[in-house]
Amino acid sequence: MAYVATRGGERAIAQSERLYRAELGQIDAARVDTLRKTLPMLIDRVMGEASLYEPDLAALALAQAGGDLYEAVLLLRAWRTTQPRLSIAEPVLQDRLFTHRRISAAFKDIPGGQILGPSLDYAHRLLATDVLRGRPFTPAPVDPAPTPAPACQPSLAAWQKAHGLVADPAPVEVAPDDIPDLTREPLLFPAKRAHTLQSLARADTGGMLALGYSAMRGYGSAHPTVNELRLAEAEVRVRHPRGTVFSAGRVKVSQAEVTSKGKSGLLELGFCATLGWNEVKVISGATLDLNARGAAKGSPVEEEFFLYHTEPVEASGFCIHFKLPHYVTFQSSLDALRGAKAAPAPTKPEQVPA
């Protein structure tokens, strides 16, 4: 009963937190800077799940949480919630993205070309153990292509649509300032399209992979073909109070579009985008989106099922809450259990051993 000892609560939690932080040691700007520079993929993953694009804060959150991803995401989400909303940026269009990597599995070549960009896809996954023996690993320099790839690329789906191949749902016309915002209103089902895409963008990478993989293995009806996968930078264009639209900077984004032949006989598309570069997440998310139409209630590809269960802050928080004492509810169940067994009622006070 130590952890609910009389009047012990305040001291116990303070010391428990100190014990944890002592392990991490002093956190200074240099540590945060190193994390940001050396772990860009991790920083991207955390920024995506936090839905907050700020590499320095993401690195700080990782430092403070000692690398516990769920803690880092919670730190950033809780910080984000305190920030005022100054402006709503203009929508980002595919063919305006500053594209680093863009591939399609649907065609051998595509308008604008396949651009491999940075990837470990074809690398041999060998640990550079020499590093531990004092021989640093220095990456070989990149040989630039004779002609650089164009910065912007057309959308492949646009080509498919022009050929009448795609079942294209009627676009929902919403003024950019009125796009529903998941952080300001509750998620209800059937979900608004904007809420679905926002949820996918914030979702837990691991959770999304697990459910997306279940769909890929056969618990979904549509087998995805990667129509287009992009790693890019997006210009954040906002309107100055005087009316001028200006660029506030660029953010890294990833997006995936997967496709399969639908019941209509046309191609159907599944889409997912997120802040930062995270290919596993957007391919999984797009696969779930592709399979969601008409999915049975309670199946892993049903929207309500995968959106609720891939929310990283909710899922991880509920999981760890089971550490909290539950002895009042347990006592209540015990009472019903004993009553049902028709065992003698709980020991009377005079029979209680000292």
Next chain:
Amino acid sequence: MSALASGPVPDAFEARTNATFEALMWALSRPGTVQDLPSPDVAGIAEALLDRECRVFCDNPLLAGEIASFGAALVPMALADYCFISLEDARGLAQLVHVPVGSDLYPDAGATLIAAARFGTGAKLRLTGPGIETSAEFSVDGLAAELWSLRAAHCRYPAGFDLFLICGAQVIGLPRSTQIEVL
């Protein structure tokens, strides 16, 4: 946590909107009781509750301008979440037939009405329902007599609308869960 160490003190806006909400909360929790608002200015209610996520109907152009300044969209009655309306005569009642009452599926889509009235004189009402131990009575004037039959016809619980009556800096709440009998 150093940011929290400076000692939190609410500014005038926070103190005012907190007190306004508390008055509305107790008014709705105890239908028929009179609660004190921090100010007789009805825009104070809008200030405590409304922003750009809300749609508002307001039949008073001056007040409408103030409400719009909080970011709320001004819309026709049929689309409104909040209605600042005069229910003194037939004109207001003609609007009231359009009030959103939500549905059994989404009772929260039922609107909130804010209307001026005079307490202590006029028609005597007997209230029963949640928030009232047995029954409560109060007198109110400055409202069209047909309001109560119209309300009864519209509020098919849990669908319905919730009504705040304002008299100076005083408020009485009549949630949809209250049954009203005109004595």
Next chain:
Amino acid sequence: MTLATLTKPWAAFSYGFLDASAKREMRRKMLKAIAVPGCQMPYASREVPMARGWGTGGLQVTLTLLKPSSSVKVIDQGADDSVNAASIRSFLSKVSGAAETWDTQAATLIQSRHRIPEERLRADQVLVLQVPNPEPLRPVEPNMSVARQMHADADYGRLWLILYEQMVRSGRIMEGAAYPALVNRRHVMTPSPIPRWDVPKLHMAEHLTFLSAGREKRLYAVPPFTQVEPLVFSDVPYQVEDHGALRCHRSGVTGYYMNEIPQDNGGSVFELSDSNLGIKAIRRAEGAQVEIGPTWYENGKMPQ
């Protein structure tokens, strides 16, 4: 006009942590919750600096209500000094300047997980219950949108059926805590995982209760003097835990909900679950001037 004129001067955190727009949304939803007792109102549920599932729903309601003159009590499993209660209480006072108290009588605002204090709450007090799962229909229908339709249709047949099956199989209703109750004769709600002992305290109470689930983004309310009826069959009375005759080994008090503490010798001892009531009783026995308010249960029984 500049960007600076569009926003307030920068401050690290708002009073009471939640910003003005978050509070306005909470206020709107809390009023709707009062207007339709027991009906779950969806809300955006902002992220707060605590993990989901650790009282973030209750926290958002409490933060919306707090003011410097508030006196706030936080309990977990009935205890003020439980670790998470201590953490929440210190956060609340830190961001609001409100006074902290352990005394049920002195509190204006009580946030609780899994218990309602044994001393009767007054008309000027607000109880905020933390809710892990707001949906009483979850055991029969895990899908939220289907469950919502069932509430709309007042379709509670499947819930009655599991109670009936328990009667047939076990000779009694086997629900433990979180016993479903019909509110204002219309909506079935879960009273949060309070023991069955506590559910009758909500029926025609003088105080206002909010129940809020931050992770599931639903809040609902039981206004004062509202009917809260546990689901029971007319010929089988509602049964609270058989604790009425148990005696607290620390304070000597009998007649309230107890924690059972297994002992090395194979037996058990019991202690008051409402820890502050226990402390008051001990101090009074030691001769201190301590006021214990009237309690809901008298001599281990709830007066009808």
